[in-house]
Amino acid sequence: xxxxxxxxxTQLGMLSLALIVAAVIYLSAHLPEHVPLGPAIALLALSxxxxxxxxxxxxxxxxxxxxxxxEVGRWALLAYVIIAGxxxxxxxxxNTSGGPLIVxxxxxVVFALTVPVLIAFTVARYD
Amino acid sequence: xxxxDFQIVPRAGLPIVAFVVLVLVVAIAVNDLWPLMFLHVxxxxxxTIVDLFLGFVLGPIIGKMSIPARVEFTTRLMPxxxxxxxxxxxxxxxxxxxxxxxLGYNLTTFHMHGWIVASYIVVGVMxxxxxxxxxxxxxxxxxxxxxxxxxxxxxxxxxxxxxYTAGATGLLQVATLVIMTQLGxxx
Numbered sequence: 001x002x003x004x005x006x007x008x009x010t011q012l013g014m015l016s017l018a019l020i021v022a023a024v025i026y027l028s029a030h031l032p033e034h035v036p037l038g039p040a041i042a043l044l045a046l047s048x049x050x051x052x053x054x055x056x057x058x059x060x061x062x063x064x065x066x067x068x069x070x071e072v073g074r075w076a077l078l079a080y081v082i083i084a085g086x087x088x089x090x091x092x093x094x095n096t097s098g099g100p101l102i103v104x105x106x107x108x109v110v111f112a113l114t115v116p117v118l119i120a121f122t123v124a125r126y127d
Numbered sequence: 128x129x130x131x132d133f134q135i136v137p138r139a140g141l142p143i144v145a146f147v148v149l150v151l152v153v154a155i156a157v158n159d160l161w162p163l164m165f166l167h168v169x170x171x172x173x174x175t176i177v178d179l180f181l182g183f184v185l186g187p188i189i190g191k192m193s194i195p196a197r198v199e200f201t202t203r204l205m206p207x208x209x210x211x212x213x214x215x216x217x218x219x220x221x222x223x224x225x226x227x228x229x230l231g232y233n234l235t236t237f238h239m240h241g242w243i244v245a246s247y248i249v250v251g252v253m254x255x256x257x258x259x260x261x262x263x264x265x266x267x268x269x270x271x272x273x274x275x276x277x278x279x280x281x282x283x284x285x286x287x288x289x290x291y292t293a294g295a296t297g298l299l300q301v302a303t304l305v306i307m308t309q310l311g312x313x314x
Contacts, residue, residue: 014259021251029244032228033235072266075136083217086151090221093155094228115258122263123270126281 006064006125007057013118016050019043020114023107027100031091040103048110054117065127073120077112084112133202135269140210151218155225163226170219171307175300177212178253182297186290194279201286202272205265212257220250232314239314246306253296253303261292 023043027035058064088108096104154162185204189197227233232243264285271277271285 010259010263014255017259018251018255021254025244025247025251028224028233028247030235031233068270072270076266079213082148083213086148086217086221087224089152090155090224093158093225115262118259119263119266122267122285126267126271126278 006061007054009054009058009121009125010118012050012054012057013114013121016047016054016110017114017118019047019050020107020110023047024104024111027104027107031096031100032094035100037099037103040100040107044103044107044110047107047114051110051114051117058117058121065124068127069120069124072123073116076116076119080112080115084108131199131202133206133269133272135206135266135273136209137206140207144210144214147214147218151221155221158225158229160226160229163222163229166218166222167226170215170217170222171303173211173215174219175303177208177215178293178297178300182290182294186293189286190290197286198272198282201268205269205289208265209269212262216254216257230314232310239310242306242309246303246310249299249302249306253299256292256296256299260288261296264288264292 020043023040026040026043030036088105091101091104150162151166154166189200192200224233227243231237232239234240237243268282268285268289271281
């Protein structure tokens with residue numbers, strides 16, 4: 001099976017996902033008590049950078065099946081926005097606020113973008 | 128080889144998913160012990176059993192099936208997995224967090240807090256494997272099978288990825304069982 005040369009979207013996406021999951025685990029391990037936010041912000045920033053790098057690398061790829069990517073990605077995005085929203089809701093229900101809420105929300109946004117990129121890329125690369 | 132018709136996301140299952148999500152939202156809002164315990168146990172049991180069964184029982188069976196049988200089985204099983212797994216995982220995690228808050232298990236002063244954090248880590252590793260490899264492979268296999276002329280090599284490669292990652296998450300589920308029974312016995 002001959003495959004086109006594509007940027008390592010799955011590998012970078014997995015790393016981005018691992019970092020953002022680590023940020024959420026770190027926050028969850030401290031909440032509802034005081035959380036030093038530095039490590040969570042660092043993990044979030046690294047994960048967001050990897051996500052952005054992934055999208056930029058993909059945007060520069062010639063002949064990529066963008067129609068298929070968008071077709072699959074938008075439905076996956078809808079599903080993962082709902083899932084991230086439910087996780088946000090349970091933290092809001094328990095009075096998470098201030099800095100931890102902002103970092104958590106940003107982490108969930110990165111999560112809700114990273115997974116659809118991974119799904120849509122895996123489908124579109126074989127189109 | 129005839130290709131069975133199927134929907135990648137079975138629309139008939141969407142109202143059931145919506146109902147389960149609604150029940151979850153209400154249970155979290157009400158914050159009573161029993162509904163939270165029920166949702167966490169049912170969601171967790173579904174997640175664990177499916178992972179173990181798929182990874183260690185169905186996976187090897189699918190691998191030994193003839194190609195037409197494998198295609199027919201896959202087109203019937205995998206669309207259901209698209210709805211069942213994300214729903215089971217979301218219900219387990221959201222109800223589990225609310226349950227832990229209700230019982231005070233997520234406080235750092237809780238005497239088994241280390242076990243709670245261990246469960247977050249195991250779930251985190253499973254989430255990365257499932258969301259990064261398993262779920263994309265599931266959707267990609269189904270999309271490939273929907274094409275007028277599916278590429279058997281692509282399907283084979285993605286199915287292998289699906290089965291191996293299901294096995295890996297199945298192994299991690301054993302760790303979840305150890306942690307949860309520790310909490311059940313000694314909390």
